[in-house]
Amino acid sequence: MKSLRILAPIVACLLIILTYLLVQGAAPDAARHERTLDALRTVILYNAALQRDVLRARAGLLRSYDPLVRSIENLNDATQTMPAARDIASGEARADIDRRVAEVIAAVRDEEALVEAFKSDNALLQNSLNYFNYMSGRLTTEGDGLRAVEIGALMITMSRFINDPQPEAAKAVTAALDRLARPSVDAVPASDVRSLVSHGRLIVTRLPAVDDLVARLQTAPTSERARALQDLYLDAHGRAAARAARFQTLLYIAALVLVGYVAYLFARLRHNARILRERLEFEGLIASISTQFINLPRDRIRAGISKGLARLVEHAGLDGAQIFVSRTYDADFSGGYFYRGRVLDGPPAERHHRAGFALDAREPRTARLHRRPPRRRASRGAGEGMPAGASDSIVAVHTDVACRRAAGFSGSR
Numbered sequence: 001m002k003s004l005r006i007l008a009p010i011v012a013c014l015l016i017i018l019t020y021l022l023v024q025g026a027a028p029d030a031a032r033h034e035r036t037l038d039a040l041r042t043v044i045l046y047n048a049a050l051q052r053d054v055l056r057a058r059a060g061l062l063r064s065y066d067p068l069v070r071s072i073e074n075l076n077d078a079t080q081t082m083p084a085a086r087d088i089a090s091g092e093a094r095a096d097i098d099r100r101v102a103e104v105i106a107a108v109r110d111e112e113a114l115v116e117a118f119k120s121d122n123a124l125l126q127n128s129l130n131y132f133n134y135m136s137g138r139l140t141t142e143g144d145g146l147r148a149v150e151i152g153a154l155m156i157t158m159s160r161f162i163n164d165p166q167p168e169a170a171k172a173v174t175a176a177l178d179r180l181a182r183p184s185v186d187a188v189p190a191s192d193v194r195s196l197v198s199h200g201r202l203i204v205t206r207l208p209a210v211d212d213l214v215a216r217l218q219t220a221p222t223s224e225r226a227r228a229l230q231d232l233y234l235d236a237h238g239r240a241a242a243r244a245a246r247f248q249t250l251l252y253i254a255a256l257v258l259v260g261y262v263a264y265l266f267a268r269l270r271h272n273a274r275i276l277r278e279r280l281e282f283e284g285l286i287a288s289i290s291t292q293f294i295n296l297p298r299d300r301i302r303a304g305i306s307k308g309l310a311r312l313v314e315h316a317g318l319d320g321a322q323i324f325v326s327r328t329y330d331a332d333f334s335g336g337y338f339y340r341g342r343v344l345d346g347p348p349a350e351r352h353h354r355a356g357f358a359l360d361a362r363e364p365r366t367a368r369l370h371r372r373p374p375r376r377r378a379s380r381g382a383g384e385g386m387p388a389g390a391s392d393s394i395v396a397v398h399t400d401v402a403c404r405r406a407a408g409f410s411g412s413r
Helices: 002-024 030-058 066-088 092-142 146-163 167-181 190-218 222-292 298-316 348-355
Strands: 320-327 330-340 367-370 393-396
Touching: 002 222, 030 066, 030 092, 030 190, 030 222, 066 092, 066 222, 092 146, 092 190, 092 222, 146 167, 146 190, 167 190, 222 298, 298 320, 298 330
Parallel strands: none
Antiparallel strands: 320 330, 367 393
């Protein structure tokens, strides 16, 4: 129970440590990483496409605004997945990523507003330019006299203004329109002249505004902010991947330590099992020898002792053994039993190791097996000439004829 109280906190600590290493060692989500990079690339790509289509629409080469609408939709879709980029970092790095994402989203919102204004203003401008070119050409061809000259001069001035809409050119166009708006006796229809003048004035007012919108769209910071966010995100992702790799290495080391410890426990378990098995065999042998003396006749006790000694020698793998029975009041031996077993192969040290004894080369060892004195009785003991009430002692000696060393084993029987 005491060992369980000690083992439970250790196991809990190991589980906490391994769980922490496992969580921290998790690599960044590859699918989320690819979605974030795709969103950033989408913003950069469709922002460039938007700027190209704006220039084409301004030059009159793009008759439909559908490409502009698709670009804005793709930009909005990409910005919706960008907030997931903050999950790659923590602390100050996460705050920086959030700030960069907010800047990109704000830039896309500004571009969307500019595109909406551009679409309406450019539609009016392109319509007025087309009508002005058509009407001025028709009136110049059909008319004659002073009106035709004034319309021709207006066309030249307007052409210069369209190519370079500077304030001086705008003033010149306005003056030409004012002259054309004055009443005239020419045969040119007055309604056509008024329409020409109206569209001319609209061109003067809307052309600089449309060019300003085009310039603002071309210099929009969306791509730069997206690239800055991409660099910051990749840097944070690299740090997260390196940190995960370090924790994976630590987790691998911890796994190796646990595997080694399990192998050590397995080896120790096998060793203990072998010791227990040998002890069980020895205990079984002792029990078997002991049961032989139950109800054994007196005249067969000596033979039974010799047989039991032989079984002990054979079990331990010894060269031989001898039991001396002595009297407590006499130092001389009064009797004994001797058994000589088979000789083991190999050098003495190896034979002793095979017999299960660790011998010291410097001195022999003997084991004295003591037992309690028996009650005083008139019968004689197993030893020859042993009086009743004598305290017996048994000495088991292992002899090696080759090296003259001795070894013994201790017990309680």
